[in-house]
Each structure stands twice: as C-alpha cells, then as structure tokens.
Amino acid sequence: MSSSTASPLYLTDEDVKKLLQWDTLIPVIERALKTVSQTVETPLVVQPPRTIMPVPDKNGVLLTMPGFSKNDDALACKLVTSFPDNAQKGMASIFGTVLLFDTNTGKVQAIMEANEITAWRTAAASAVATKYLHKGSDILAILGSGVQARSHINALTHLLKFKEIRVWNHNQQGAEKLAAEFHELGKCISVCYSADDAVKNADVIVTATYASSPILKRKWIKNGVHINAVGAGINHHSELDKELYQAASIYTDTMPAAQIELKGLADIEVSVLGEIGEIIQGTKHVPRENITVFHSLGMAVEDVVTAKLIYEQYKMKN
C-alpha cells in the first residue's frame, strides 16, 4: 500500500506504555520546555492557546491542544477530557487521544490513546523542573493518589534518590492502595494521615488532586522546598493557599497559557515570574532559600514531542 492510502497506525495505552522510558522521555521534554522559552525569529514551537470547553451540566471539560515542534519535525493535536466525577464510577478522570501528522503532507500518521502520554509527559515536565529547582532530596511528599501521583513517584524517583517518600490522599484508602502498589515493586512509601504530616520538612512536594480548596499551606512547609503544582479543577487552580502563593517564586511551563489559566492569581497580588525554560536556559535564577513552585499547566508541545518519540520507537522496533 502506498503511504498516501495507508491507514494510520493505532496505538493503545498499553502499546504506548511499552514504548516509553524515563531515560529517553525526560531529555526530550527538557528540550521542549527550553525551546518554548527561546526567542528566535522563526518560531521553533507553535502552540496556540488551548481551548477549554466546559461540557454543560456534566462537571467535565474538553480541551483541544494542537502543536508543532520544528526541532522534532512533529505536528500533533491532543483532544483530552477531564471529568473528575469519574472516580466515583471507578474510571480514570482524564481521557486523551493524540493525532500525529506527517509534517510534509498533513496526513494522519498515527492515532494514539493518550492517557499514558498525559501521565508520563506531565511527570517528566515536573522532573525537569525539580532537577533545576530542588535544593534537597531527602523527603518527597505526594498529595493525591491518582494517575498523576503514581507517574510523579515514578519520574521523580527515577531522577533523584529520596531517603523517604510519603503519600497523603483526602481519602486514606487511595493512599494506602498506591503505597501497597509500590511496595509490591520493592519501593517503600509511607502513608500519612494528614497533609500537614506528609509535607513536614519535605524537600520536594507534588500536588496532584482535584481539590477545590487548599490542601497545602505555607505554615506547614520549610523554606527552600520545591513544589510541583499539577492539579487543576474544572476552572481553577486551588491546591496551594494564598500565603504560599505569596511566599513562593512561581514558574510555569508557558506564560501565554498562564496569563489565561492562572489569571486569578492577580486577585491575590501574585505574579508568575516566568517559564521553567528560562531557568533551564540560565536566563533566570532563583535564590536557594526561596520556596519554588512549578505551576504545571500542561502544554501541547509536550504531547507533540512525546507522540513523535513513541512513533519513532515503534518504527525502530517493528
């Protein structure tokens, strides 16, 4: 069959998982984060603001995330939904699909289920931010016990050798289940019965929940801690308290999206200082004693480069 009539490759989440590895993904995500922040005449990355469409009466949103990376010669679009109430049905909250296109013809090359892509690329972005902003690696605290909590434990423990890993969830059973899962794999994770206990003296914290009111407070954490704030509700980011926002140096993945999606921070007189790509490039620096927050929004180009990597890996193996 000629390539103009061939059907697109279809990869399930299971296929995708077999083709992803932290060692290869993290550098690819690091380069994407850095490139987003480079000012060059011809854009190396194109990613228009994503649309976030609330689904009336359903407590869910549909996001469209198109993007292009020149360095990776990759063009893709992710469609992703977030339905937090799915947990009550025993289902995942996030469902995504990525379409990867041939950059010369615009023809769809591959269709990939993107639940794994979303889990891996988000955690890889936090791992990169942590690499540049953490000051210690004794204690890792994870707030939340869902898909992102799991992928963040995997990515962050791949990057750093923590002495202690703690997990807290608003529903204790979730934290116990996640800890047991890692125990089976030989990783020791302790379950904490309050968020306050979980984050005490922590060096790195991840918030990955649907909380609509703060689950992490300034008064609980030490100076110099690095936080990856990953969770987002339907129309809000509310996992950190006002005092923490006001005390921290906040960086994000992409400023144009932050200006839209984090505009509520202006109400509490908080500004996002810049993009993590600027820290990677070395054009911005943070004093060691500062509390740092990587406010992860999620970018199309992360999905684009991940999908391209998966496609290349698939071609190599088949």
Ligand SMILES: NC(=O)C1=CN([C@@H]2O[C@H](COP(=O)(O)OP(=O)(O)OC[C@H]3O[C@@H](n4cnc5c(N)ncnc54)[C@H](OP(=O)(O)O)[C@@H]3O)[C@@H](O)[C@H]2O)C=CC1
């Ligand atoms: N920045 C980014 O790029 C991305 C961000 N996200 C965001 O990350 C977060 C986690 O996503 P994911 O792990 O896939 O979702 P999951 O449904 O797998 O996990 C959600 C977690 O949040 C907990 N939770 C739910 N409601 C509340 C609440 N009111 N207060 C405190 N905790 C709560 C859940 O506990 P339980 O199940 O026990 O109720 C569970 O531990 C979401 O906010 C999502 O929008 C997701 C993908 C990408």
Ligand SMILES: O=C(O)C1=NCCCC1
């Ligand atoms: O970037 C993503 O993908 C998502 N971000 C916010 C929540 C839904 C998925």
